[in-house]
Amino acid sequence: xxxxxxxxxxxxxxxxxxxxxxxxxxxxVKPRNITELKNLMEYIKENKEKYIILGHGTNVIxxxxxxxxxVIKLDNFKDLVFEGNEVTVGSGVALGYLAKxxxxxxxxxxxxxxxxxxxxxxxxxxxxxxxGHEIMELVKTVEVxxxxxxxxxxxxxxxxxxxxxxxxxxxxxxxxxxxxxKKGDVAAAREEIKQNNQKRxxxxxxxxxNVGSIFRNPENASAGKLIxxxxxxxRTIGGAKVSEKHAxxxxxEDNASFEDIVSLIESVRQEVKDAYQIDLVVEPTIIKxxxx
Ligand SMILES: Cc1cc2nc3c(=O)[nH]c(=O)nc-3n(C[C@H](O)[C@H](O)[C@H](O)COP(=O)(O)OP(=O)(O)OC[C@H]3O[C@@H](n4cnc5c(N)ncnc54)[C@H](O)[C@@H]3O)c2cc1C
Numbered sequence: 001x002x003x004x005x006x007x008x009x010x011x012x013x014x015x016x017x018x019x020x021x022x023x024x025x026x027x028x029v030k031p032r033n034i035t036e037l038k039n040l041m042e043y044i045k046e047n048k049e050k051y052i053i054l055g056h057g058t059n060v061i062x063x064x065x066x067x068x069x070x071v072i073k074l075d076n077f078k079d080l081v082f083e084g085n086e087v088t089v090g091s092g093v094a095l096g097y098l099a100k101x102x103x104x105x106x107x108x109x110x111x112x113x114x115x116x117x118x119x120x121x122x123x124x125x126x127x128x129x130x131x132g133h134e135i136m137e138l139v140k141t142v143e144v145x146x147x148x149x150x151x152x153x154x155x156x157x158x159x160x161x162x163x164x165x166x167x168x169x170x171x172x173x174x175x176x177x178x179x180x181x182k183k184g185d186v187a188a189a190r191e192e193i194k195q196n197n198q199k200r201x202x203x204x205x206x207x208x209x210n211v212g213s214i215f216r217n218p219e220n221a222s223a224g225k226l227i228x229x230x231x232x233x234x235r236t237i238g239g240a241k242v243s244e245k246h247a248x249x250x251x252x253e254d255n256a257s258f259e260d261i262v263s264l265i266e267s268v269r270q271e272v273k274d275a276y277q278i279d280l281v282v283e284p285t286i287i288k289x290x291x292x
Contacts, residue, residue: 005030028071053072055118059118074092074121096116112133141177142178226276
């Protein structure tokens with residue numbers, strides 16, 4: 001592997017996910033620029049390596065066995081360039097930072113995302129959102145690389161997307177994104193953010209290892225409420241537990257394994273299905289090495 005960026009060997013993926021679960025990966029590679037990423041994709045193709053892209057690791061539940069493959073992290077894709085009411089941002093920029101910087105420049109559009117702990121790449125791929133907003137609303141274009149190293153700039157209209165979903169997933173590597181921003185009352189936006197953040201602190205188990213909401217909300221219902229009504233808060237399998245604070249969170253309470261988390265998710269999903277005939281959909285991406 002030459003000219004592909006920083007290469008780390010035998011890396012514990014526990015240290016790269018908010019749930020603190022994940023096996024040892026043969027390589028974790030951080031390209032410094034598009035050329036290095038292109039070289040890496042060529043190497044992967046030629047050597048038939050398995051690979052995953054990892055953002056900030058806050059929406060993934062990762063297999064804890066050994067990964068004989070490559071984890072690609074775009075942490076070095078950190079450019080942030082304003083042009084009028086647009087900002088072009090690298091995949092590796094944290095949403096919270098983007099919210100701060102854009103607010104400091106008088107734009108209020110990213111206020112909703114200030115407490116979403118992911119990076120721009122992962123958040124656009126999964127169309128992250130909250131408080132009635134989602135990130136795809138703000139997207140103008142997305143620059144992507146395909147598995148063969150070809151680079152394309154997609155307009156928002158080229159991408160299909162919906163609730164926590166875009167057609168970019170598993171197809172492209174997001175390199176950078178251009179967003180259209182709106183000016184507004186920054187003081188009012190800051191106050192709203194403060195209140196929303198406090199609500200999160202009060203209602204979510206932010207002091208525990210977690211991966212955000214486990215299930216998408218079904219139409220016209222709250223997954224958390226359905227689970228809570230079945231008195232499943234506190235249910236435990238191995239080291240994994242349904243949070244006592246918020247029923248739609250599963251926490252890694254005590255050295256949970258990948259299997260503990262996945263089994264607990266399945267047991268909750270089955271109970272909800274039996275009780276309400278609602279098939280809950282898991283929101284985070286579950287990554288199993290043998291299915292790559
Ligand atoms: C406490 C907490 C609160 C949360 N609150 C919210 C919320 O309010 N709303 C919400 O929507 N989410 C929420 N989340 C979930 C998560 O933060 C978001 O989904 C976030 O957008 C994920 O970004 P990431 O960088 O961590 O992605 P990762 O978890 O690293 O990756 C997610 C997926 O995107 C892919 N991916 C990552 N980067 C790229 C790239 N550059 N190109 C192509 N594919 C890529 C990965 O392969 C993976 O499939 C929360 C999570 C936590 C822990």
